[in-house]
Amino acid sequence: MTGATVIDGKQVAASVIEAVKTATSALETETGAKAGLAVVIVGDDPASHSYVTSKSRMAKECGFTSIQHTLPAETTQEELAKLVQSLNEDASIHGILVQLPLPKHLNSEPIIQSIRPEKDVDGLHVVNAGKLATGDLATGLISCTPAGAMLLVRRVHGEDLSGLNAVVIGRSNLFGKPMAQLLLNANATVTVAHSRTKDLPTVARTADILVAAVGQPQMVKADWIKPGATVIDVGINRIAAPERGEGKTRLVGDVAFTEASDVAAVITPVPGGVGPMTIAMLMANTVIAAHRAAGKTAPKF
Ligand SMILES: Nc1nc(=O)c2c([nH]1)NC[C@@H]1CN(c3ccc(C(=O)N[C@@H](CCC(=O)O)C(=O)O)cc3)C=[N+]21
Numbered sequence: 001m002t003g004a005t006v007i008d009g010k011q012v013a014a015s016v017i018e019a020v021k022t023a024t025s026a027l028e029t030e031t032g033a034k035a036g037l038a039v040v041i042v043g044d045d046p047a048s049h050s051y052v053t054s055k056s057r058m059a060k061e062c063g064f065t066s067i068q069h070t071l072p073a074e075t076t077q078e079e080l081a082k083l084v085q086s087l088n089e090d091a092s093i094h095g096i097l098v099q100l101p102l103p104k105h106l107n108s109e110p111i112i113q114s115i116r117p118e119k120d121v122d123g124l125h126v127v128n129a130g131k132l133a134t135g136d137l138a139t140g141l142i143s144c145t146p147a148g149a150m151l152l153v154r155r156v157h158g159e160d161l162s163g164l165n166a167v168v169i170g171r172s173n174l175f176g177k178p179m180a181q182l183l184l185n186a187n188a189t190v191t192v193a194h195s196r197t198k199d200l201p202t203v204a205r206t207a208d209i210l211v212a213a214v215g216q217p218q219m220v221k222a223d224w225i226k227p228g229a230t231v232i233d234v235g236i237n238r239i240a241a242p243e244r245g246e247g248k249t250r251l252v253g254d255v256a257f258t259e260a261s262d263v264a265a266v267i268t269p270v271p272g273g274v275g276p277m278t279i280a281m282l283m284a285n286t287v288i289a290a291h292r293a294a295g296k297t298a299p300k301f
Pocket residue numbers: 051097098099100101122144145236251270271272273274275276277278279
């Protein structure tokens with residue numbers, strides 16, 4: 001039995017996309033500039049290709065100039081660096097996304113840091129990470145998954161999280177750290193827990209807002225959740241689903257959704273929760289970057 005309200009991330013993402021479309025066409029009408037997103041993918045990992053395809057499709061739907069660079073698995077560090085450099089210099093491109101992970105022989109860190117911060121729509125450049133860490137949310141670009149998860153939190157709790165305990169499980173630069181900073185910036189009392197935390201369930205149970213990015217399928221159980229909490233599930237795990245037929249798989253989050261729904265007040269599903277928000281915020285970051293490049297005040301999402 002599901003007692004919790006299930007947040008429809010697809011629906012919230014669709015409303016963000018509508019706002020992006022409006023901002024994109026307003027910018028074009030005012031300045032003649034068309035927002036441009038370049039997505040770079042190296043190698044042939046099928047999951048990565050499917051994500052990139054949906055990003056490119058969504059970019060077109062938003063009215064962007066959307067270009068996709070598909071490079072062979074044996075691309076060298078120098079070749080990739082050269083491509084990023086040319087995209088940095090291309091005035092028609094406002095956002096550059098290099099799909100991660102890169103093949104093992106490539107070093108992603110210098111590539112990400114070579115993207116001009118103004119075009120870093122993934123929010124992974126140290127300049128953007130630093131702006132978020134110092135509370136400057138107005139001039140940088142915020143990493144898409146935490147930005148999307150935070151937008152869902154704001155839909156539930158409003159802009160001010162004063163007095164609320166938030167626990168983020170996960171401490172990656174990609175998600176956990178920026179998520180914690182967004183929550184802190186909204187006045188939540190934030191705990192960052194991780195694999196070395198002693199007694200994770202007890203720590204998790206202090207959360208009014210529990211954000212799970214543990215990377216383990218259905219690890220967060222009902223007894224990890226404070227009754228009435230908001231649970232944001234950031235996990236994307238593909239597991240075997242023999243009930244659907246031999247060799248079939250399905251997507252699950254980091255939260256044991258069915259049992260968690262009996263305890264939480266609000267919960268995000270997987271699929272259909274944070275995932276669609278990630279793509280929507282990438283579009284939002286691109287139109288923000290395009291506004292700034294044209295010297296216009298960027299829209300807020
Ligand atoms: N530079 C970079 N930036 C990223 O933001 C980035 C990346 N690399 N590499 C891979 C991860 C993963 N990621 C997702 C985006 C959307 C869904 C999404 O829309 N998921 C759907 C389900 C999709 C499906 O059915 O497979 C959902 O949760 O409903 C999931 C995962 C972005 N990533």
